[in-house]
Amino acid sequence: MTASVTPPRPPARPWVAVVFCTVGFFALSIAGLGIGSLWTDSDVIAVPGLGQVPGIIGMLAALAVFALTAATAVRRPQPPYTGVVLVVVATWLAYVLVTGLGATVAAADLGAGFAVTGGLALGWQGLVLAAAALVAGWSAIALVRTRAAAPRWPWERDADDGE
16 A cells, blocks of 8 residues: 655635635624623723714724735735734724724814724723734734645544555
8 A cells, every 4th residue: 555645735825814814803803892892891982972983984994904914914925924013003003093083073073083092092992903903914824824734533534644
């Protein structure tokens, strides 16, 4: 019996990793903000009377920036994990600044915009969003770098696999 040698698996395609991890980033962000709001018994945007629009616009901007910077980070064949720094910082900035701008427009008050921006930048909300971007961005890079095979049960392996 000769054991067949299987060629190494190709890594995940960059666009697949970006799409998969952008969805993961969104899910982690929403879950983290919801759980954080429950734990702290506070609203994500603590300025009253603004409604949900500034938060929605900020999250959409964060999603777009995450996808663009993650796509930039995974362009090379063996992307370095340090590329996640750009993803985290740009995503965090987009969320904080666009949400603050949305609050300024919604309230027609510059003070409300500054209050929202400062609250998100220095509060637990910004930390949650940065952590979600870190996990999802690192995952995108890891998907492109690794050549791991799908997990298989012991009875799924062939006798010739040598496993």
